[in-house]
Amino acid sequence: MTVEDMKVGRGGFPWRIRVEQRLVRPRWVSAIVPVLSIVLGLLTGALLIWANGVDPIAAYVAMAKGAFGSKYALGETLVKTIPLILAGLGVSLAFRMQLWNIGAEGQLHMGAIAAGGIALFLPQKFPQIQPWMWLVIITAAGFAAGALWALIPGALKAYLNVNEIITTLMLNYVAILWVDYLVNVPWKDPASLGFPLTAVFPRELWLPRTPGLFFLTPRHRVHLGLLFGIVAAILLYVFVTRSKWGFEVDVIGRNQKAARYAGMRIARNVLIVMAISGGLAGVAGMAEVMGIIHRLQHQISPGYGYTAIIIAWLAKLHPLVLPVVAFLFGALLVAGDQLQISMGLPVAVSFILQGLILFFVLGGEILSYYTLRIERVSS
């Protein structure tokens, strides 16, 4: 008789619950956790909405209609999916290395600034450059601006070991204030009647709309950014799973000591990963202003950079699963807008749902790694 048995035997209760580690993780578990989390998150959210005196069924019907109810709605969901895919991919790459880049929101704003600055001022100075060339330049600039903004915390982490969670987050506020400064002071459109807006970008520089896919109305707003997102997902998948570099990122993320002993250069990889991570968020911001807003203004993102974190986590950092999750959250954001329009609820309500879903995913993790076993105590 072992010590453990004696202890339990004394209690007199013949059953006990044991948390046991699963030896094999069944496939159904990893599939069902996210689905169940979303369902439970929505149900709990309904309770909270109801507690605030709003009919949750009416609210959810309005949300579903807003996100999927028509061809136009579906298009709008795709529109919101675009920045989420790009920023989500960026965040997920950093998370693979256990680099907590919470700064996608700021990197996105910097990408938007770079794109907007070029679109507003350069084409009239260089009329010989073709519009499609500008498209390439602006995309590259969006990437570069996001990458540089992410390299500030990246370098601080790589060389001085400064906590990147705080620095990336602080820089979000700074980046948003930069946008506010630019649209209120130097880049403000004199014809904006005092609103914090720049002039509209020249029409030929707008990101082209995708061809009218079968499920979209002719007046849909889905733009080329969708293609950028899908290409980025595939490229990232290939790099992460098939290249030596992707392997290094994984090893560093799992065990930094082992990676160092294996001769992997950690500081360098921190810089590379942060640059790509921020760059993708920068492209997201570029795409949002060049494809949808067509100018810079106060508030260009309803928290895409924060939602991207959840998406990355829900997709288990898998680049090909991520676009699907991004689509679901795009729907959630559109639905949130709908709640504001038709029921007067604050847009931030979608943050409640996002937070709840995340809680359930985290809780559900234990289901996939552990199993609860009720067993009879042998005497």
Add this chain to the structure above:
Amino acid sequence: MDWVFISATLIAAIRAGTPILYATIGEIFAERAGVLNLGVEGMMLMGAVSGFIVGLKTGSPWVGALAAMLVGGLMSLIHAFISITLRGDQVVSGLALTLFGSGLSALVGKPYVGVPGVRFTAWKIPLLSRIPFLGEVLFQRDPLVYFSFLLFPLAWYFIFKTRPGLHLRAVGEDPATADAAGINVFKLRYLYTFIGGMLAGLGGATISLSYTPGWIEGMTAGRGWIAVGLVIFAFWDPLRAALGSYLFGGVNSLQFGLQTKGVTIPIYFLQMMPYLFTILVLIFATQERVRRRVGAPAALGIPYVRGER
């Protein structure tokens, strides 16, 4: 530089620093127990909104502040359950708590935006408030400020000089050994995460009931995150937390001071200062930590599993 300007800046520094001081000390308690709670911003927002609403409904800022503490504490229990019992990822769980709190506070507070509410009023401490200069700066404040004056030295004494404080540190440094010594690791982690949540809630209420009375969506403006940064600056020590909070408050209030002095920097850059200051402070603190070999609590962010080393 005249005395009026200096005392005005100091007063503003204390006023702006107090909400952050509460949140920072709360997070120090949680992190000392080994629980990293990045939900401070969300808990502060919920504290701010519930403190404001309950204060308004009851007509008493005191009841409001108590409600804010309770709500902050309850919020933290979500994080405690996920990270302590379910052993989930603490970084992600904290982020979720912040998102959840900012959304829920916006929903709950919607009807109260711009509504005039109650606020704490200044208490002039007899005699002390009449000391020249110091009296005006320190002893003509409101009760929340006085309570914070008491809290940070007491928290320091508790953590470093008492037996329960020793247990708290043990749980965060080496939970397995603490467990073997008969300390209930799970219970203490829950307790200090809860205390951390209560203080974050109180920090939020300090904003909505004293610093800038009223409720606006997202009114904490990143102060919860700044508090998480200041914990690192403070080396998990409440005395240094006070220094950091008032420094932050000073930087924060300097922007208004400069404006009244006629310095014409666009307001956006002045508003960036607290965030940039936090980054700067973090860089220096990290270097100093390496030099002085002060580490984070060794088990910070790591769930404790019995029988696993």
